[in-house]
Amino acid sequence: MKPQNLHTHTTFCDGKSTPAEMAAAALAAGCGSIGFSGHAPLPFPNVWSMKEESVAPYRAAVLALREEYAGRLEVYLGLEQDILSPALAETYDYRIGSVHCLRTAEGVISVDASREEFADAVRRCYGGDALALAEDYYRQEAQVVEKTGCQIVGHFDLVTKFNEGDRFFDEGDRRYRAAALDALDALLERDVLFEINTGAMARGCRSVPYPAPFLLRHIHERRGRVLITGDSHSAAALLYGYPQAFALAAACGFTESYYLVGRAFVPAPLPL
Ligand SMILES: [Zn+2]
Numbered sequence: 001m002k003p004q005n006l007h008t009h010t011t012f013c014d015g016k017s018t019p020a021e022m023a024a025a026a027l028a029a030g031c032g033s034i035g036f037s038g039h040a041p042l043p044f045p046n047v048w049s050m051k052e053e054s055v056a057p058y059r060a061a062v063l064a065l066r067e068e069y070a071g072r073l074e075v076y077l078g079l080e081q082d083i084l085s086p087a088l089a090e091t092y093d094y095r096i097g098s099v100h101c102l103r104t105a106e107g108v109i110s111v112d113a114s115r116e117e118f119a120d121a122v123r124r125c126y127g128g129d130a131l132a133l134a135e136d137y138y139r140q141e142a143q144v145v146e147k148t149g150c151q152i153v154g155h156f157d158l159v160t161k162f163n164e165g166d167r168f169f170d171e172g173d174r175r176y177r178a179a180a181l182d183a184l185d186a187l188l189e190r191d192v193l194f195e196i197n198t199g200a201m202a203r204g205c206r207s208v209p210y211p212a213p214f215l216l217r218h219i220h221e222r223r224g225r226v227l228i229t230g231d232s233h234s235a236a237a238l239l240y241g242y243p244q245a246f247a248l249a250a251a252c253g254f255t256e257s258y259y260l261v262g263r264a265f266v267p268a269p270l271p272l
Pocket residue numbers: 080098100154155
């Protein structure tokens with residue numbers, strides 16, 4: 001199976017490359033397909049989601065590329081729907097459901113904006129207890145399929161984006177593991193795929209993909225399904241970290257990953 005990346009962002013939201021540049025890069029990199037997953041609009045000011053008025057041009061740009069590349073590259077029209085994004089009426093080929101923000105008594109906080117913002121949220125909203133923030137995050141994550149209608153769970157443990165070296169909390173702590181596994185078990189009850197996502201590696205925030213190995217092993221033991229995505233914010237990063245992601249999948253017991261082909265997700269052996 002040729003490489004596929006269903007998690008890509010463009011200049012319609014917080015990406016650096018246009019959809020045309022992303023599609024050209026996908027073809028040049030030997031991909032058989034590409035999926036666009038612009039951030040759905042959010043009901044509060046932010047610098048990363050699509051604006052309401054960008055949705056129609058985003059859809060038109062992706063659908064035009066589908067025509068342009070017919071027979072050479074499959075082009076899928078997707079959406080990354082945050083748990084706080086209102087439902088959109090239009091149809092998409094697939095949705096990625098993600099928790100980027102939490103509503104707190106102090107207002108909406110972002111878990112993945114910057115290390116400084118994360119530290120500030122822990123201090124202001126959780127009394128300095130970063131594990132309490134993580135527990136809050138996983139309470140939301142447990143509901144991401146129900147609330148977004150997604151087929152793919154995006155970066156399941158995004159709350160660890162700035163936590164390498166256990167900077168904010170101990171990922172081996174019983175509280176952390178219980179919160180993460182409870183959310184994972186809730187999602188494993190549903191017919192969804194889990195990303196192995198290399199986006200934070202490409203942007204220099206992490207050295208390994210999401211999710212952590214203990215979570216991937218749990219997904220494998222519970223017969224969950226995974227797919228590899230780049231969460232790419234530029235054409236240059238389209239397949240960044242794919243070899244590490246495939247190796248991680250294999251190390252956690254998987255022998256296959258999933259690909260969107262037409263309207264169905266199908267398995268293919270890991271390319272090792
Ligand atoms: Zn995301």
